[in-house]
Amino acid sequence: xxxxxxxxxxxxxxxxxxxxxxxxxxxxxxxxxxxxxxxxxxxxxxxxxxxxxxxxxxxxxxxxxxxxxxxxxxxxxxxxxxxxxxxxxxxxxxxxxxxxxxxxxxxxxxxxxx
Amino acid sequence: xxxxxxxxxxxxxxxxxxxxxxxxxxxxxxxxxxxxxxxxxxxxxxxxxxxxxxxxxxxxxxxxxxxxxxxxxxxxxxxxxxxxxxxxxxxxxxxxxxxxxxxxxxxxxxxxxxxx
Numbered sequence: 001x002x003x004x005x006x007x008x009x010x011x012x013x014x015x016x017x018x019x020x021x022x023x024x025x026x027x028x029x030x031x032x033x034x035x036x037x038x039x040x041x042x043x044x045x046x047x048x049x050x051x052x053x054x055x056x057x058x059x060x061x062x063x064x065x066x067x068x069x070x071x072x073x074x075x076x077x078x079x080x081x082x083x084x085x086x087x088x089x090x091x092x093x094x095x096x097x098x099x100x101x102x103x104x105x106x107x108x109x110x111x112x113x114x
Numbered sequence: 115x116x117x118x119x120x121x122x123x124x125x126x127x128x129x130x131x132x133x134x135x136x137x138x139x140x141x142x143x144x145x146x147x148x149x150x151x152x153x154x155x156x157x158x159x160x161x162x163x164x165x166x167x168x169x170x171x172x173x174x175x176x177x178x179x180x181x182x183x184x185x186x187x188x189x190x191x192x193x194x195x196x197x198x199x200x201x202x203x204x205x206x207x208x209x210x211x212x213x214x215x216x217x218x219x220x221x222x223x224x225x226x227x228x229x230x
Binding site for chain 2: 047095102
């Protein structure tokens with residue numbers, strides 16, 4: 001069975017701190033996709049990144065970076081120099097290649113205080 | 115701009131009522147999804163549709179049905195609402211393999227349903 005675990009329920013940081021959101025997944029598939037979505041207070045989930053299982057290169061996009069490690073089945077998300085606007089719930093998700101179903105983690109609520 | 119809209123942001127219904135939640139997307143996407151979001155449980159898939167008039171059960175279909183008569187519209191129906199269906203309902207859509215980022219899902223703003 002597929003599973004996504006986000007062990008951190010809530011994280012609170014002060015603005016400009018770096019913060020890492022953890023994601024651990026389980027799957028027997030050899031080809032799959034991993035995602036991160038952001039849900040701001042407005043409620044609409046916003047896609048941040050997709051990684052396929054054959055691409056273990058880390059990615060950086062501005063203050064955001066992602067560390068994909070197949071050996072530990074982890075896909076962690078780091079925000080550098082956090083800002084108040086980063087306050088949101090962040091979801092990690094897993095999808096099998098060729099499938100429709102996406103399995104979401106329980107989410108991590110991030111509070112960034114000014 | 116990509117858009118998924120849901121008919122209501124907030125809805126209050128009584129136990130036993132029939133409830134319709136509507137979702138419309140303007141991206142000509144083949145796939146549409148209904149999720150419910152509950153604290154500590156993340157998003158759980160209720161139903162999805164990969165084509166007009168086609169539907170598949172997700173992980174928690176009990177007490178729900180869906181309808182997809184047109185490509186752009188996907189409705190979630192609670193035949194007889196119960197208090198344990200109080201939740202946030204999220205609709206999403208995605209394209210097929212011949213489109214860029216095909217399996218990225220685009221979400222609507224959600225409908226917070228309260229069943230009294």
